Amino acid sequence: MPIDGRAAILAEPGKDAEIVDIVIDEPGAGEVRVKLHSSGVCHTDLTVKNLNGNGMAFPIVLGHEGAGYIDAVGEGVTHLAVGDPVVIAYRAPCGICPACSRGDLRRCYVALRPKQRITRKSDGALCSQVLRCGTFSTHTVVHSKAAIKMPSEMPLEKACLIACGVITGVGAALNTSPVFAGARVAVIGCGGVGLSAIQGAKIAHAKQIIAVDVNPVKLEWAREFGATHTVNARETDPVQAVRELTEDGYDGGVEFAFEATGIPMCTEQAVKMLAYGGTATTIGFPASTDAVNLNLGDMATGVYWNKAALRVCHCGDTLPSVDFPLLADLYLKGELLLDQMVTKEIGLEDVEAAFHEMETGNVIRSVIRF
Ligand SMILES: NC(=O)c1ccc[n+]([C@@H]2O[C@H](COP(=O)([O-])OP(=O)(O)OC[C@H]3O[C@@H](n4cnc5c(N)ncnc54)[C@H](O)[C@@H]3O)[C@@H](O)[C@H]2O)c1
Ligand SMILES: [Zn+2]
Ligand SMILES: [Zn+2]
Numbered sequence: 001m002p003i004d005g006r007a008a009i010l011a012e013p014g015k016d017a018e019i020v021d022i023v024i025d026e027p028g029a030g031e032v033r034v035k036l037h038s039s040g041v042c043h044t045d046l047t048v049k050n051l052n053g054n055g056m057a058f059p060i061v062l063g064h065e066g067a068g069y070i071d072a073v074g075e076g077v078t079h080l081a082v083g084d085p086v087v088i089a090y091r092a093p094c095g096i097c098p099a100c101s102r103g104d105l106r107r108c109y110v111a112l113r114p115k116q117r118i119t120r121k122s123d124g125a126l127c128s129q130v131l132r133c134g135t136f137s138t139h140t141v142v143h144s145k146a147a148i149k150m151p152s153e154m155p156l157e158k159a160c161l162i163a164c165g166v167i168t169g170v171g172a173a174l175n176t177s178p179v180f181a182g183a184r185v186a187v188i189g190c191g192g193v194g195l196s197a198i199q200g201a202k203i204a205h206a207k208q209i210i211a212v213d214v215n216p217v218k219l220e221w222a223r224e225f226g227a228t229h230t231v232n233a234r235e236t237d238p239v240q241a242v243r244e245l246t247e248d249g250y251d252g253g254v255e256f257a258f259e260a261t262g263i264p265m266c267t268e269q270a271v272k273m274l275a276y277g278g279t280a281t282t283i284g285f286p287a288s289t290d291a292v293n294l295n296l297g298d299m300a301t302g303v304y305w306n307k308a309a310l311r312v313c314h315c316g317d318t319l320p321s322v323d324f325p326l327l328a329d330l331y332l333k334g335e336l337l338l339d340q341m342v343t344k345e346i347g348l349e350d351v352e353a354a355f356h357e358m359e360t361g362n363v364i365r366s367v368i369r370f
Contacts, residue, residue, distance in 0.1 A: 002023050002026060003023070003024050004021060004022070004023060004024075004121070005022050006020065006021055006022065006137070006348065007019070007061045007062075007134065007137035008061070008063070008137070008351045009059045009060060009061050009062065009120070009127060010053060010058060010059065010060045010062060011058060012058050013058070014052065016049075017062055017136070019348055019349055020121070020122065021121035021122070022119065022120055025117035025118070025141065026117075027072055027074035027114070027144075028074050028114070029074050030074055030145075031074040031114045031117075031141050031143055032073050032080055033070070033072040033073075033141050034088060034140055034141075034142060035070075035370075036137060036139065036140065037068040037085075037369075037370060038066070038156055038160045038367050039063045039065055039066040039067075039135040039160055039368045040065030040164065040165060040365045040366070040368075041063075041351065041355070041358065041365065041366045042064065042165055042192065042365075043191060043193075043262065044064065044130075044131070045062045045063060045130060045136070047262065048060070051287060053128075057128050059120055059125055059127050060127065060130060060134075061127045061128070061136065061137050062134070062351065063133060063135035063137065064130050064131040064132075064133035064164055065133075065160050065161060065163045065165065065365075066088045066133060066135025066140070066160055066163060067088070067150070067157075067163070068088075068156065068370075069083055069084065070082050070083060071139060079144070080144060080149065084149050085149065085150045085152065085154065086147040086148055087150055087156075087160060087163050087320075087324050088133050088140070088142050088163055089146045089147075089148055089318070090111060090131035090133050090146065090163070090315065091111045091315045092112045092143055092146040092320055093145075093319065094110050094112055097109035106175060106317040112146055113132040114132065114142050114143050115141075116128065118137070131164075132146065133146075133163075135160075135163075136348060136351055138370055148320050148321060150325070150328055151329075154332065157342065157345065157367055158338040158342065159331075159338075161192070161342070161365060162324055162338075163324075165192030165196055165341075165365065166192070166196045166199075166338065166341070167196075167327065168193050168283060168313065169198070169316065170327065170336070171313070171318045172193075172258055172283055172313040172316050172317075173185070173197050173204055173258065174203065174204060176311055176317045177258075177279045179200065179206050181204065181205035181206075182205065182206070183207065184207060185201040185208065185210065185256045185257070186212060186238075186254045186256070186257045187201070187210070187257075187258045188212040188238065188258065188261060188270055189212070189260035189266060189284070190211050190213040190215075190218040191261075191358075192341060192364050192365045194213070194260035194261075195221065196341075197283070198226045199225055199336060199337060201256070202225075203330070208246060208254075209226055210227065210230070210242050210245055210246075211223070211229070211230045212230075212232075212233050212238045212242070212269075213230075213232070214232065214233050214234040215362065218362070219232060221364065224337070224340060229245050233269075239301070242254060242257075243273060248275075250275070251275075251300060252275065253273060253275030253276070253278060253306075254273055254275060255279070256278060256279055256280075256281070257271070257274055257281070258281045259281065259282045260283045260284060262284030264291060267284070267292045268292050268293065268294065270282065271301075271303060271310060272301040274308045275306075276306055276307055277307045277309075278306070278308060279308075280308060280309070280311070282310065282311070282313070283312075294310070342367050343363040343364050344367070345366075345367050346367070350366070351368070354368075
């Protein structure tokens with residue numbers, strides 16, 4: 001049966017998120033309906049708002065870092081049952097694209113999506129869901145393979161963070177650009193994603209982890225999450241500072257640099273702070289006109305002479321069915337910090353305030369509790 005709920009939606013370009021009544025239909029074949037327990041507020045939700053929907057049709061249900069309980073299962077779904085605790089993944093592999101066909105599910109071109117099953121109650125308008133999720137909502141419908149079962153002892157207000165920020169950062173360092181034991185690592189931007197990249201580098205036994213941010217509070221937190229050194233990019237040139245901290249008789253530099261700000265200049269910095277043969281990874285969400293300028297021929301930092309690589313991380317190249325339970329297990333063993341990432345628990349009506357704080361304040365993650 002269709003049920004009534006409430007969601008934070010973007011009704012049209014340029015408008016703030018608003019809380020509206022919605023109707024959530026039954027899940028179709030291969031889909032599940034989830035009653036949300038909590039949802040993290042990721043910078044990408046704010047970016048979708050700032051980019052006027054980024055190509056999605058309005059109205060748009062925001063949110064993509066959600067955890068909750070299965071509320072109804074569609075035809076043919078046998079691996080989940082009503083009441084199961086789940087985290088919602090936005091990149092469940094399709095199984096048929098060129099990457100999936102060759103068995104490389106982590107590099108899937110497209111993700112499984114549900115049919116649109118949420119409508120705005122006032123006018124029946126069919127809603128889009130950010131990244132196929134739409135978790136700033138009391139309920140949502142997702143593909144059943146995108147609902148990943150959690151162990152019963154896993155607190156869902158922490159588990160929700162795994163869905164995007166945590167898997168993106170940890171996965172960047174473990175899957176996209178696997179950090180080797182003893183490597184030197186720099187992470188530019190220490191929000192939820194960057195702090196998770198720091199945790200990933202620590203899990204991989206990096207020898208040096210240099211955190212770069214413009215906010216001193218974020219840098220303090222970065223140390224708690226495993227950074228061995230910090231650089232305030234507002235006070236000093238981060239490229240030079242990282243090279244000095246890693247001086248090894250060959251001009252220093254890191255084997256791995258991760259950009260987690262969404263600022264093009266920071267991707268350029270990541271490339272320029274590499275040691276010979278190093279890999280920079282860009283994670284931040286770009287606008288369609290964003291561009292970087294990479295020098296090829298400079299003898300010290302040019303991409304050619306420094307033999308630099310640049311990779312792009314989408315959601316930590318995750319295979320959610322494997323990675324999400326693994327991260328839950330690491331959390332339960334005390335090897336992955338999640339409690340410290342929840343700066344604030346908020347209500348659905350506080351989404352706009354959370355966006356504002358993300359840009360101006362000292363928050364890692366605000367988590368909506370339903
Ligand atoms: N590729 C993906 O799959 C993926 C997944 C999740 C998020 N993202 C994107 O990653 C980025 C980070 O997300 P988040 O949720 O951690 O954001 P956030 O806003 O919590 O963190 C960004 C951090 O960057 C810092 N910063 C700002 N300017 C800086 C500068 N010049 N130098 C160094 N640090 C600076 C801020 O102080 C803040 O700590 C966003 O662009 C987001 O959209 C991408
Ligand atoms: Zn695929
Ligand atoms: Zn996100």
